[in-house]
Amino acid sequence: xxxxxAVSDDIVQDLQGRFGDAIIAVQSTxxxxxxxxxxxxxxxxxxxHLKESADRPFRMxxxxxxxxxxxxxxxGDQPACDFTVVYHLLSxxxxxxxxxxxxxxxxxxxxxxxxxxxxxxxxxxxxVWDMFGIAFEGHPCLRRILMPTTWKxxxxxxxxxxxxxxxxxxxxxxxxxxxxxxxxxFRPEEWGLQSRxxxxxxxxxxLGPQHPGNHGLLRLVLQLDGEEIVEVIPxxxxxxxxxxxxxxxxxxxxxxxxxxxxxxxxxxxxxxxYLMAVEKLAGIExxxxxxxxxxxxAEFFRIASHLVxxxxxxxxxxxxxPVFYTFNDRERIFDIIQAICGGRxxxxxxxxxxxxxxxxxxxxxxxxxxIAYFPGRLAEYDTVVMDNLILKKRAKGVGSYSLEEAIEWxxxxxxxxxxxxxxxxxxxxxxGGYDQFEFDIPTAGHGDCYDRAVVRVEEMRQSLRIIxxxxxxxxxxxxxxDHPLATPPLKERTMHDIETLIAHFLxxxxxxxxxxxxxxxxxxxxxxxxxxxxxxxxxxxPYRVRIRxxxxxxxxxxxxxxxxxxxxxxxxxxxxxxxxxxDVDR
Amino acid sequence: MNEILRPIVIMVVVLAYVxxxxxxxxxxxxxxxxxxxxxxxxxxxxxxxxxxxxxxxxKLFFKEDWIPPFADHPVFVIAPALIFITTLLSFSVIxxxxxxxxxxxxxxxxxxxxxxxxxxxxxxxxxxASNNKYSLLGGMRAAAQMLxxxxxxxxSLMGVVMIAGSFNLTAIVEAQRRVWFCxxxxxxxxxxxxxxxxxxxRIPFDLPEAESELVAGYHxxxxxxxxxxxxxxxxxxxxxxxxxxxxxxxGGWLGPLLPGALWFVLKTFVLICFFILARGALPRPRYDQLxxxxxxxxxxxxxxxxxxxxxxxxxx
Numbered sequence: 001x002x003x004x005x006a007v008s009d010d011i012v013q014d015l016q017g018r019f020g021d022a023i024i025a026v027q028s029t030x031x032x033x034x035x036x037x038x039x040x041x042x043x044x045x046x047x048x049h050l051k052e053s054a055d056r057p058f059r060m061x062x063x064x065x066x067x068x069x070x071x072x073x074x075x076g077d078q079p080a081c082d083f084t085v086v087y088h089l090l091s092x093x094x095x096x097x098x099x100x101x102x103x104x105x106x107x108x109x110x111x112x113x114x115x116x117x118x119x120x121x122x123x124x125x126x127x128v129w130d131m132f133g134i135a136f137e138g139h140p141c142l143r144r145i146l147m148p149t150t151w152k153x154x155x156x157x158x159x160x161x162x163x164x165x166x167x168x169x170x171x172x173x174x175x176x177x178x179x180x181x182x183x184x185x186f187r188p189e190e191w192g193l194q195s196r197x198x199x200x201x202x203x204x205x206x207l208g209p210q211h212p213g214n215h216g217l218l219r220l221v222l223q224l225d226g227e228e229i230v231e232v233i234p235x236x237x238x239x240x241x242x243x244x245x246x247x248x249x250x251x252x253x254x255x256x257x258x259x260x261x262x263x264x265x266x267x268x269x270x271x272x273x274y275l276m277a278v279e280k281l282a283g284i285e286x287x288x289x290x291x292x293x294x295x296x297x298a299e300f301f302r303i304a305s306h307l308v309x310x311x312x313x314x315x316x317x318x319x320x321x322p323v324f325y326t327f328n329d330r331e332r333i334f335d336i337i338q339a340i341c342g343g344r345x346x347x348x349x350x351x352x353x354x355x356x357x358x359x360x361x362x363x364x365x366x367x368x369x370x371i372a373y374f375p376g377r378l379a380e381y382d383t384v385v386m387d388n389l390i391l392k393k394r395a396k397g398v399g400s401y402s403l404e405e406a407i408e409w410x411x412x413x414x415x416x417x418x419x420x421x422x423x424x425x426x427x428x429x430x431x432g433g434y435d436q437f438e439f440d441i442p443t444a445g446h447g448d449c450y451d452r453a454v455v456r457v458e459e460m461r462q463s464l465r466i467i468x469x470x471x472x473x474x475x476x477x478x479x480x481x482d483h484p485l486a487t488p489p490l491k492e493r494t495m496h497d498i499e500t501l502i503a504h505f506l507x508x509x510x511x512x513x514x515x516x517x518x519x520x521x522x523x524x525x526x527x528x529x530x531x532x533x534x535x536x537x538x539x540x541x542p543y544r545v546r547i548r549x550x551x552x553x554x555x556x557x558x559x560x561x562x563x564x565x566x567x568x569x570x571x572x573x574x575x576x577x578x579x580x581x582x583d584v585d586r
Numbered sequence: 587m588n589e590i591l592r593p594i595v596i597m598v599v600v601l602a603y604v605x606x607x608x609x610x611x612x613x614x615x616x617x618x619x620x621x622x623x624x625x626x627x628x629x630x631x632x633x634x635x636x637x638x639x640x641x642x643x644x645k646l647f648f649k650e651d652w653i654p655p656f657a658d659h660p661v662f663v664i665a666p667a668l669i670f671i672t673t674l675l676s677f678s679v680i681x682x683x684x685x686x687x688x689x690x691x692x693x694x695x696x697x698x699x700x701x702x703x704x705x706x707x708x709x710x711x712x713x714x715a716s717n718n719k720y721s722l723l724g725g726m727r728a729a730a731q732m733l734x735x736x737x738x739x740x741x742s743l744m745g746v747v748m749i750a751g752s753f754n755l756t757a758i759v760e761a762q763r764r765v766w767f768c769x770x771x772x773x774x775x776x777x778x779x780x781x782x783x784x785x786x787x788r789i790p791f792d793l794p795e796a797e798s799e800l801v802a803g804y805h806x807x808x809x810x811x812x813x814x815x816x817x818x819x820x821x822x823x824x825x826x827x828x829x830x831x832x833x834x835x836x837g838g839w840l841g842p843l844l845p846g847a848l849w850f851v852l853k854t855f856v857l858i859c860f861f862i863l864a865r866g867a868l869p870r871p872r873y874d875q876l877x878x879x880x881x882x883x884x885x886x887x888x889x890x891x892x893x894x895x896x897x898x899x900x901x902x
Binding site (some may be wrong): 046211212227299313314316318319320321384388390391393534566567568571 | 619622623624625719720721726727749789790792796797798799800863866867868869870871872873874875
């Protein structure tokens, strides 16, 4: 089992030397990310230092979340507090992360906002307020973001019920319905928007929650001057299912299917960061065969997800046919997935310690057929979609952002690479065996809609290369780790004596007991960096599951790149971002 | 044939032909698009799914005829009727075979252009009367689109008129005995073709409807039979445009061996299939791009074509 080590990183020494007593403690975690506890009054200047004046600075606010510590049993070397706010920063220069934790005391604590340091902190702080009731002083617009404005309570607090059966029966009276609907009315003045300026009367248009160009339940309120967009207010939360809260009442094993549905086009790709974080906590080493199987299935899902994007992107621009071609190809991928996993979109097939089953007989023929078939189709799509003149006119130079803006706003994945930064977590921080594969990182230079498309199209070719290497060099051996915490426990171990039977029974019924601790794992998912930050209190269920999704910051950025453009451009931008609403709202 | 009976027979036959073709197009377009898009399309009702059209019609007939309470009632009702009336009226001057025409006007071409201009009001009024923001944007786009393409559409046809020396459609066809006008008037034909996409409001110029942007554009609030009239109007418009193109550029009923009427129908069908194929193949430009294409490229080209045609005619 892996030992928990206190990290002695130069950034820790730098901060300790510079801020002295403001650093309350250095916490040891299972993920090798330096974790420092800092005093609430100093938190702002410490993260500001890390962003602006530190050596090789941490320029991206990767995540900002909170933990309700009030019912936690195993705190170890951490300072006592009721709530913790966590800043997770990322440095591209160092290729390293740092985690800053701020202990807060009281039922409804307050903390200074960092929105003036990172504009992208805006939504994250709203989310923490919405979920935990922690107020941020100096925040420009501290409103609920995922829950309806009429919601009572803050769902991720431990006293908030997790099941409908713990609550009063739901009744919708006429008055309540009217009040709820009234709360959804958009009032420009609440957002500081003018209804007219000079000789122009603005029109406010609700684009969504139901709109064919939105790809899901997303509401964008547009302030329009003719068809020109003056301002966009994204309103999210219509797809909020409380995945993080569900994590707190599911066993470590039974939460796997929920992860499939976060980025619902990514399927098993979502299971990967969750399971790798669990495996870090449990100290499980994965056999090689399981690693390669996971990589192969995950890359199939990357192609499947990109195919959906490809078709719908073309549809957004008015081309009606490509979506049928790409969905047909996606069906072929699902046929393979189905042959191997049994399921199609959400097979829930990875397990703690490996995968559910060994590969079936004849799997390699299926995969090889697809490898032979797919490149020709991609070339065809280049002609139909990417080389089309009208499409180029629509997508080039539209919705562009610079690399600095991308980092400032927390953009990861193809959107980041389209700005020219060759940054792929599979290459930069090889996880799950990716260091064994040969593939290139496609990049582009302008960061506009067309470049984001170019990057994704090339990524499909690279994924195919990885899959080809998987078939050629599939290692022999076990498909699941020989470890007591791997799930489900191997059946061969039972039926020897009563002890093995009891162990098996407990592991299947309660699920494994994961040792107390904290671990984070982020991967290069289909849409950007998807990370799971797990806290175990030494129980059969996680104490806290934080899901950092790429689409959340990407959607937050829409107003920045849309102002001054027209409605068709907005649709192009939405298509080029490639988000999934469940990935935004969780 | 009896002097009174003959026009009535022609009228009934033309009307029946147009409505049958428009109805059949529902099926043709769906099956053809399906063919282009690696799927089957409607194939369950009747042979080759032909009765799907009947099923669609029954559904549309029996839907509640609902008018949104916030809409401008009279205009909301008149708008779809307008497009139906104008496209059908346009057919009255189309000559299918010599002598087989409802009204053999000597200004036939001008009449059609006038009707198509009125037809645009249908879309603009529908967008306005619906009192819906998406519809309004669709209506506005239709108006902007009309302004940019009507001008060069009319101009692109003047070359044909100059060569034929007449606005009468029968005369124009007769003038093509030696060579179809799509050869000498190649530029005019291409310009008119592009205008045709805009006139029929089909991809790539379906901006007033633009599903991915404006939900359904000008007819967002329409349902039941009123929607069906728009839907139908589009197919009649498509048929009209293809027929017009056949008349003006592909020698109408002229052709060897087969009877003239069959030639006319065949040519029309080929053009309709071309429109459908284009729908399956192309994305949609932004409407400011469409407008700058119209004003900055198409209009000068149409004028140039006119100039050259005039010069050549004078020289010969």
